Amino acid sequence: MFTSPTPDPILAATIAVDSGAGVLHIVKNYTGDVLNFETAAELAEAEGIQVRSVVTDDDVAVKDSLYTAGRRGVAGTVLVEKIAGASAQRGDDLETVAAIATRVNSQVRSMGVALTPCVVPHAGEPSFTLAEDEIEIGIGIHGEPGRERILLEPADQIVDRLLTPILDDLPFASGDRVLLFVNGMGGTPLVELYIVFRHAAEVLKAAGIDVTRSLVGNFVTSLEMQGASISVLKLDDEMVELWDAPVQTAALRWGR
Amino acid sequence: MSLGIDWARAWILRSADVIAENRTTLTTLDREIGDGDHGENMDRGFAAVRAKVDGLADDAVPGDALKIVATTLISTVGGAAGPLYGTAYLKAAGAVAGQTELDGAALVSLLTAARDGIVLRGKAEVGDKTMIDAWTPAVDAAAAALAEGRSEPEILAAAAEGAARGSESTDALVAHKGRASYLGERAVGHRDPGSVSTVLLLQAAADVAADAS
Incomplete structure (x- = not known):
């Protein structure tokens, strides 16, 4: 695992x-x-x-420098897969599909939070330990700990903590059209993911950023970990067209 | 005394033993600053190696045995350790290809090639808090022992001691490569798991050489 x-x-x-x-x-x-x-x-x-x-490498929790292995690839990868997949489906050649995947990756930023660790079955112990009132900010997607451990706080404040580094990094600006993706880590109910989505959409709207498309659910998970990640992708017309293209997979299903 | 296929076979089997014995230790170290699978992965790999070594031809040479370790680890271990150790054994096999008996110079070139292979794949340097922090002092200590005219078992013992010192030095380091690099200062105070498995493997090489002499 x-x-x-x-x-x-x-x-x-x-x-x-x-x-x-x-x-x-x-x-x-x-x-x-x-x-x-x-x-x-x-x-x-x-x-x-x-x-x-x-x-x-969409994870803004990790500093991209010569002194780390570089940013991790996390939930934003699902958006790369869908859009590049639609490009391949319409018959684009390999170079074109690779170029589109590269472009999507360059325009998406993500960051995550854990409320609980996960237990990897063969290890049988939690991947890290958190007290009842602690949360872990900047986690990866394999149960690894993040960069910072803080005391539990209201959902809207946690969303601000994740969204601010995301928006500052690209940076996203007023007038941008984006896809807002709230991803569950596996153990968080959909109803709570929508609490995250609600405030993230509010913050984007207040910044003059248009949430043109959205995705909410458990897609890139860490077993039974409770937590979520937010990904924001800056869209262009071609990305919207490819996102909307019909898809029939285990995780994503729309159109015919 | 030079070391031949019996030593190579014994080294590999001893390696499988010590990796199995230390599986939990390696996994615990990895859980603290990585993703908690190093012991599990290495044990799976060396269990597969153990099964393959029995099938070595009667006229096999040490390089043949090392090559089997390489291809088996690459196809069974996964993670970063699979390609890194796989490349190490592959380059080590190449460095002593065709030689039936390994003298001190051959052992030093074997260790040097292994270390260089890991650097080639993983791009790590000394001080990055990786297995290279064990490998490079091991290679240096082995080369120094060779220059002093030490015996083959003594050269391997020097390599193992160098690796152990290097592994201990990772405690104080911030990681610059691999998953621990995501933790920044939080990785300080923890020993790099790959450097610990390196010590186990090199200590096994020294121990079986000492037993034989």
């Missing part, structure tokens, strides 16, 4: 989905994932399959 796959299954999946037009690997920026996907891509190229890789 949470361990990156070895190159063998990545290669098998790459071979299975290749239709002759090449394969795009969308890899969340975690050291193990990047290393194993690099090896798998080399093996796939050796099998004659063209591979392009896009590494997502």
Whole structure:
């Protein structure tokens, strides 16, 4: 659980989905994932399959500097996958799909909070410990702790804590059209995710930012962890068109 | 005394033993500053290696054994440790390819190639709080022991001691690579799990060489 796959299954999946037009690997920026996907891509190229890789790194909780492994790829990856997927579906070539995935990644920012840790089954213990009245700000998506531990506070204040670094980072500005994505970590009910969404939408509206599209639910989870992440994607016309395109997957279903 | 296939086989089997014995320790260290799977992953990998080593041909040389470790770890461990250790053993195998008996110089080139392979894949430097903080002092200590004219078991013992010192030095460091780098100052006071597994593997190499001599 949470361990990156070895190159063998990545290669098998790459071979299975290749239709002759090449394969795009969308890899969340975690050291193990990047290393194993690099090896798998080399093996796939050796099998004659063209591979392009896009590494997502939307998490603003992590400082992007020479002194870290770089920002993590977190929930914003779902938006990259959907939009790049629609690009492939309409018949774009590999370079175009990879360019769109890169563009979406460059325009999305995310940050998360945990109210409880998760228990990885084979370890049998919580991945970190929090007192009843503590929350963890800036968590990743594999049960790893965040950057800061604070005392519990009202939901709207927690939303401000997540949204401010997101908006400052890109930065987002008045007049922008965005997709607002509130993602549950697995153990938080949908009704509470909408409490997060409500205030996030209010803050964006007050900043003159138009919530053109939205997504709320449990998509990029850490087992039974209670918590949520907020992702904001700055949209352009092509991204809206590709987001709206019909999709039939386990997680996302709309259109025909 | 030089070290041949019997030493290589014994090293690998001892490695599998000590990784299994320390599985919980490695996982606990990793849970503190990583994602809590290092012991589990390494044990799965070395359990697979143990099964493969029995199938080595009678005329196999140490490099053949190391290559089996490499390919097995790459395809079974996952995480960052799989590609990193896999590359280490692959480069180590290449450094001593075809040699039936390894003398002190061969052991130093084996260790150097392993360390260089990890650096090539993971791009870490000494001080980044990674397994390189154990590997580089190990390589340096082995090279110094060789220059002093020490025996093969003594060279491996020096490498293990160097790795142990380097691993201890990671306690005080902020991580610059891997998942612990996300924690900033919060990683200080914790030992890097990859450096601890490195110590276990190099200590196993030294112990089986000492047992044989």
